[in-house]
Amino acid sequence: MKRWLSSLGPHLWLLLGVLVFATPIYITLIGSTHDASTIGRGDVPLLPGSHAVENYTAAWVSGGSGRFAVSPASRMLLNSTIMALCIAVGKIVISLLSAYAVVFFRFPGRMIAFWTIFMTLMLPVEVRIIPTYQVIVSMDLFNSMAGLTIPLIASATATLLFRQFFLTIPDEYVEAAKMDGAGPMRFFRDILLPLSVTNIAALFVILFIYGWNQYLWPLLVVNDRSLETIVVGMAKMIGTGEAQNEWNVIMAMAVLSLLPPVAVVIFMQRWFLKGLTETEK
Amino acid sequence: MRKTTFKGTALPLLLLTPQLVITAIFFLWPAGAAIWQSLLQEDPWGMSSQFVGLRNFTEVLAEPEWRGAAWNTLIFSTSVAVLAMGTALFLAVQADKSIRGANIYRTLLIWPYAVAPAVAAVLWLFLFHPSIGLVGRALNEAGIAWDYKLNGNQAMLLIIVAAAWKQVSYNFIFFLAGLQSIPRAVLEAAAIDGAKPVRRFWTIILPLLSPTAFFLLVVNLVYAFFDTFGVIHALTGGGPGKATETLIYKVYVEGVQNVNLGSSSAQSVILMVLVIALTAVQFRFIERKVHY
Numbered sequence: 001m002k003r004w005l006s007s008l009g010p011h012l013w014l015l016l017g018v019l020v021f022a023t024p025i026y027i028t029l030i031g032s033t034h035d036a037s038t039i040g041r042g043d044v045p046l047l048p049g050s051h052a053v054e055n056y057t058a059a060w061v062s063g064g065s066g067r068f069a070v071s072p073a074s075r076m077l078l079n080s081t082i083m084a085l086c087i088a089v090g091k092i093v094i095s096l097l098s099a100y101a102v103v104f105f106r107f108p109g110r111m112i113a114f115w116t117i118f119m120t121l122m123l124p125v126e127v128r129i130i131p132t133y134q135v136i137v138s139m140d141l142f143n144s145m146a147g148l149t150i151p152l153i154a155s156a157t158a159t160l161l162f163r164q165f166f167l168t169i170p171d172e173y174v175e176a177a178k179m180d181g182a183g184p185m186r187f188f189r190d191i192l193l194p195l196s197v198t199n200i201a202a203l204f205v206i207l208f209i210y211g212w213n214q215y216l217w218p219l220l221v222v223n224d225r226s227l228e229t230i231v232v233g234m235a236k237m238i239g240t241g242e243a244q245n246e247w248n249v250i251m252a253m254a255v256l257s258l259l260p261p262v263a264v265v266i267f268m269q270r271w272f273l274k275g276l277t278e279t280e281k
Numbered sequence: 282m283r284k285t286t287f288k289g290t291a292l293p294l295l296l297l298t299p300q301l302v303i304t305a306i307f308f309l310w311p312a313g314a315a316i317w318q319s320l321l322q323e324d325p326w327g328m329s330s331q332f333v334g335l336r337n338f339t340e341v342l343a344e345p346e347w348r349g350a351a352w353n354t355l356i357f358s359t360s361v362a363v364l365a366m367g368t369a370l371f372l373a374v375q376a377d378k379s380i381r382g383a384n385i386y387r388t389l390l391i392w393p394y395a396v397a398p399a400v401a402a403v404l405w406l407f408l409f410h411p412s413i414g415l416v417g418r419a420l421n422e423a424g425i426a427w428d429y430k431l432n433g434n435q436a437m438l439l440i441i442v443a444a445a446w447k448q449v450s451y452n453f454i455f456f457l458a459g460l461q462s463i464p465r466a467v468l469e470a471a472a473i474d475g476a477k478p479v480r481r482f483w484t485i486i487l488p489l490l491s492p493t494a495f496f497l498l499v500v501n502l503v504y505a506f507f508d509t510f511g512v513i514h515a516l517t518g519g520g521p522g523k524a525t526e527t528l529i530y531k532v533y534v535e536g537v538q539n540v541n542l543g544s545s546s547a548q549s550v551i552l553m554v555l556v557i558a559l560t561a562v563q564f565r566f567i568e569r570k571v572h573y
Contacts, residue, residue, distance in 0.1 A: 007378065009375075010376070010378040011382065013371070013372070014372060014375050014382070014386045017368075017372045018386065018389045018390060021449070021450075022389075023408070024401075024404035024405055024407065024446070027407050027415060039413055042412050042413050042414075042418045044413070044415055094299040094300045094303070097296040097297070097300070098296060098297045098299075098301075101293035101297045102297070103283060104283065104286050104287055104293075105288075105289060105290075105293035106286050107290040107293050113297050113301060116304055116309070117300055117304060119304075119309070120308045121560060122553070122556050123308050123309075123312050123553065123556070124507050126507045126510060126532070126552070127312075127315070127507075127549045127550075127553045127556060128311040128312050129532060129536055129537070129545075129549065130536040130537070130545055131310070131311035131314035131315045132311040135310060135311055135314075139306075150307070151303070151307035154303040154307065154308060155300075159300065167283070171285045174285040174286070174287075184289070184292060185292075187287070209395050212397070213396075213397035213398070213400075213511075215397060215399050215514070216510050216511070216514075216533070219514070231397045231399055231400060231511070232399070234399070234400065234403065235400075235402075235403060235514070238403060238515060241406065241430060243410075243413055247407075247413055254400055254403050254404065257397070257400050258397070261397070262395045262396065264395065265391060265392050265395040266388065266392055269388060273391075273454065276451070277454070277455070277458065
């Protein structure tokens with residue numbers, strides 16, 4: 001009994017924390033089920049209303065109608081999905097290949113290659129905005145999915161993670177493969193890849209969220225409506241934040257924009273936690 | 282270092298090609314270009330440019346606007362780091378006490394990590410908008426003039442809260458893992474010696490947690506410097522006035538809106554030096570942790 005009582009305090013604090021963290025989402029969810037005039041008056045009720053279907057339909061089909069209308073959510077969700085998948089898969093593929101080359105071969109220039117990749121860690125897109133934008137324009141990649149994704153798929157963190165993992169693979173595996181006459185690519189495909197599956201899954205979760213949540217880069221390299229991504233599109237709908245905005249549709253759009261990455265975190269939690277703690281080593 | 286490796290030079294170079302090509306075109310070349318452009322001055326029509334040495338840097342550093350942005354960045358990032366780490370540590374300590382529920386609470390607390398910074402900003406806007414927000418309206422009705430679009434301090438407060446909210450989950454995961462790795466025996470021994478919970482926290486738990494805390498401090502600062510662009514862009518656009526313009530936001534305004542390449546590049550280079558310093562600190566620390 002005393003034990004139970006002493007754990008009451010922590011439980012109350014944690015419940016309070018969970019509540020505070022959920023409040024903004026809850027209000028948004030509720031808001032997305034009311035009509036614009038109810039929200040515009042400032043009387044957001046604390047219980048769901050009856051306009052959910054029309055708000056989500058408006059967001060899905062038309063993307064709002066006012067001054068700050070954007071592409072339909074169906075289009076933007078598709079764009080975001082393609083972008084996030086290209087970035088995640090691209091990063092994983094090129095990092096697997098380069099980590100494999102650096103760990104399992106001895107060749108001239110190996111250390112230079114490694115440090116070159118490592119340096120990208122220190123050059124986030126935010127510190128090279130204009131020149132990177134100029135490169136995109138000169139390569140004619142402005143307003144294209146390629147321009148949106150390719151510059152983001154170089155990855156020092158993913159390469160370092162795979163390198164770390166490859167270093168733990170026993171020498172006997174390589175010796176056995178060589179003795180059986182397996183070439184380097186055979187070894188990569190039949191032994192290394194199957195062993196890396198958990199690491200790949202963990203990394204995929206983190207990188208998918210990273211790709212989905214891109215903001216500055218899509219803002220810069222895309223102004224074509226048909227390539228708009230949902231995070232940027234949703235933020236555009238706010239405009240200057242006037243009370244007359246179609247807040248009901250904006251709230252529905254906000255829910256749609258956060259649902260996929262949040263679902264990935266919750267349903268793939270085991271890999272998410274593994275990925276998060278291992279990419280930071 | 283592996284003892285057994287495969288032979289060949291062409292194959293590994295081929296495998297490295299995609300990564301190296303992208304790195305060269307989209308990272309090294311632009312970074313070099315930023316450094317080069319930071320030494321040039323373009324005429325107002327963009328027709329010609331001349332080499333001016335470090336003049337862009339001295340001009341930027343002397344600009345009151347740049348100093349204002351630097352001050353905003355300092356306030357913003359320390360507040361985000363302190364708020365996000367403090368809240369996370371407190372909740373992690375609570376979760377660590379009730380061992381049974383720890384994993385359930387973790388599930389309920391980690392999802393904000395997945396919310397994009399810009400979306401996080403909008404969620405908090407729905408609460409703190411002066412006329413449609415639940416809290417914003419309540420504040421105004423209680424006689425407190427709340428309008429983040431007019432009051433710079435309130436705007437700063439709002440972006441701090443939105444940015445910190447998203448980062449707490451990340452810190453929580455690492456603090457909880459750190460707490461759970463502290464041997465129970467050490468804590469029990471201290472308890473037997475008569476150390477009260479508060480004393481145990483300050484003399485045992487906190488010192489053992491300090492590597493985690495230091496690592497998180499660097500991560501939180503990097504996050505507040507760079508990843509929060511979306512929060513500011515979606516919520517305040519650097520305003521009102523320039524009250525929420527941080528260094529990164531200023532680079533964007535200078536380069537994209539004002540198309541002042543020399544100044545924007547000089548500011549980028551200053552930020553680059555900052556990231557390199559932070560990364561170096563982070564890696565020195567990790568090396569130390571290995572020997573710990």
